[in-house]
Amino acid sequence: MTEARPGQWQYNFAFLDENTKRMLRRALLKAVAIPGYQVPFGSREMPLPYGWGTGGIQLTASIIGQHDVLKVIDQGADDTTNAVNIRRFFARVTGVATTSHTTEASLIQTRHRIPETPLRPGQIVVFQVPEPEALRTLEASEVETRKLHAHQEYGLMHVKLYEDIARFGHIATSYDYPVMVNQRYLASPSPIPKFDNPKLDMSPALLLFGAGREKRLYAIPPYTRVESLAFDDHPFSVQRWEQACALCGSHDSYLDEIITDDAGARMFVCSDTDYCQQQQEGVA
Amino acid sequence: MLQPAFDNMVHDSQRMFRHILTALAEPLLPQDLPQLPPALPGLLPATAAVLYTLIDQDVTLWAPALPDSTVASLRFHCGLQLAAQAEQADFILLPLGSTLPPLASLQAGSAEYPDRSATLLLEVADFTIDQVEASGPGIAGSRRFGAGQLPAGFWAQWQANHARFPLGVDVLLISASQLAGLPRSTLVKEG
Numbered sequence A: 001m002t003e004a005r006p007g008q009w010q011y012n013f014a015f016l017d018e019n020t021k022r023m024l025r026r027a028l029l030k031a032v033a034i035p036g037y038q039v040p041f042g043s044r045e046m047p048l049p050y051g052w053g054t055g056g057i058q059l060t061a062s063i064i065g066q067h068d069v070l071k072v073i074d075q076g077a078d079d080t081t082n083a084v085n086i087r088r089f090f091a092r093v094t095g096v097a098t099t100s101h102t103t104e105a106s107l108i109q110t111r112h113r114i115p116e117t118p119l120r121p122g123q124i125v126v127f128q129v130p131e132p133e134a135l136r137t138l139e140a141s142e143v144e145t146r147k148l149h150a151h152q153e154y155g156l157m158h159v160k161l162y163e164d165i166a167r168f169g170h171i172a173t174s175y176d177y178p179v180m181v182n183q184r185y186l187a188s189p190s191p192i193p194k195f196d197n198p199k200l201d202m203s204p205a206l207l208l209f210g211a212g213r214e215k216r217l218y219a220i221p222p223y224t225r226v227e228s229l230a231f232d233d234h235p236f237s238v239q240r241w242e243q244a245c246a247l248c249g250s251h252d253s254y255l256d257e258i259i260t261d262d263a264g265a266r267m268f269v270c271s272d273t274d275y276c277q278q279q280q281e282g283v284a
Numbered sequence B: 001m002l003q004p005a006f007d008n009m010v011h012d013s014q015r016m017f018r019h020i021l022t023a024l025a026e027p028l029l030p031q032d033l034p035q036l037p038p039a040l041p042g043l044l045p046a047t048a049a050v051l052y053t054l055i056d057q058d059v060t061l062w063a064p065a066l067p068d069s070t071v072a073s074l075r076f077h078c079g080l081q082l083a084a085q086a087e088q089a090d091f092i093l094l095p096l097g098s099t100l101p102p103l104a105s106l107q108a109g110s111a112e113y114p115d116r117s118a119t120l121l122l123e124v125a126d127f128t129i130d131q132v133e134a135s136g137p138g139i140a141g142s143r144r145f146g147a148g149q150l151p152a153g154f155w156a157q158w159q160a161n162h163a164r165f166p167l168g169v170d171v172l173l174i175s176a177s178q179l180a181g182l183p184r185s186t187l188v189k190e191g
């Protein structure tokens, strides 16, 4: 059962031992049954420091199989250090195929973005989550936040967002914008831009969230209502740009501003590098 | 006599887990289960695969009397811990034709920890009949469903179970070679 290779120390398929995988798998099933609710899990030490996506890695390790095709992105890009390291890690400990193309992937691990290319039924997205508790900045105690979720008492969050409106004239939160899942649990969508929030609603893909330091996971099943918090007089809205992407010309994608020379010249380009490339090739 | 389990514990249990995950993520859509391990006496072939995938020494299982060889095989392969009473078990296994314990008597979790709840492994004959219309997370619109030889009164009890959401039990409906998930989030209408 242990996959031994010459010249390497022995490890199990996908690194985690089978007991740890089973524990995570049972927790995942409960997470899917209670959309948006944070399931605690026992954690095994991973060969990466927290902040490198240990929660996401543990979830991916517990679900990945020989026939999966894995894509890993960080801020929308497949070629950042974090994404490359995680992709290499799984290629080494599973031997699965990897891809940068959203359409080819059966399993996508991500930090900070949801791909622009629409997800499809059967795909699974694993989000790396630094802080799973949407209410944490408002209430430090885990005992108290558990009670707030139990009683569906989310007034604090509405007050916070409304204070934004009073102070800035709009809701200033632009990342990790809180959502209501299945009209029951307030949840953090992880630090994705609020631009990506609408993609969570009635997604055809299964969305899984793993927080390694906090040892919690949660899920949004496919075709589940996910609403971004809003007010009647201040409806939810996403970021928009006047420019198109300087590389592919897309008007529909999330753009990053980059500085192109020492004089400080700037341009806007897609944060999703695979999408941008597909657009440039005229595929999509 | 001990029965052999999966050919390859690591890969077969991973594949089986993905079927179970998909079954709960897309409720009441029967999943085909190719490549099953040999059946355990008294149980359907797919049930053995579910048990090998989910059960270990960290959880308890309650079942009505099972053949000794089946208990011995599960002890050997999974470190099976039998619960004395269904009300305390993490998993409840009901072979085809069993009487359903009241769903309301099983572990439903607490308001703060609704995940600390039972999972019912319920054997059925097949998924070829039409009994209910289901909706909820994982179902785009609505879905028709039925299962042969369900215990009497199951759907009425299910409605009460769903009404307790986020508390409640979750069910895996298991036929000889298929599996359908029924998470507590699923709303079911009879007829």
Ligand SMILES: [Zn+2]
Binding pocket: A245, A246, A247, A248, A249, A250, A253, A269, A270, A275, A276, A277, A279
């Ligand atoms: Zn572009």
